[in-house]
Amino acid sequence: MIDFLRGQVAHFETDHIVIDVQGVGYRVFTPNPYLFTKMEGDITVYTHHHVREDAMLLFGFSSREQLKLFRRLIDVNGVGPKVALGVLAGSKPEALVMAIQQENVVFLTKLPGIGKKTAQRIILDLKDKLDNIGLDLTAAGASLFVDMPTVAVDTEVEAWSEAREALKALGYTDAELDRVWHGLQERVHADESADSLIKKALQALFKG
Known part of the structure; x- marks a missing residue:
């Protein structure tokens, strides 16, 4: 199990970065690849090693709190790693946790890949399981939790x-x-x- 990687960004795409760790390039899928490219020198990426029949994939995050939230999300039936990445890319972790705890279906369904049934399932499964994530919601304040604006039907x-x-x-x-x-x-x-x-x-x- 790979807990984290430390090295320099050698390449990046819209959904992943490649980290050079002592001459070995690791492809890491992340919700915010451009965040890492703005960092100078060596970076640290906290990783989740996902194994399936046809591939072994690494998903990476800038903090352990974000990694924990990702792992909670993929525990929900119907939410795979790619959907969980889209959710984390579309919302700040603090806002996402508050949306789940406040049962805000409207907020969740505005996130990529999340329909109403999936949003309700996320709330049902995770509402009482996010207190130990490590995010400081009190310090973050209610200003982080702003519903995405209602847009035209177009x-x-x-x-x-x-x-x-x-x-x-x-x-x-x-x-x-x-x-x-x-x-x-x-x-x-x-x-x-x-x-x-x-x-x-x-x-x-x-x-x-």
């Missing part, structure tokens, strides 16, 4: 709303995202998904 707007929250979780500002959205609107299709918009937005952000 599919494009709804998808961008989801994508925007995920991008904000990566550290991008409202001004940067407004500028990117202005440039993307002409290239957005009616059936565009939030994941697709995230990729397009990141490409535009990297180009400046």
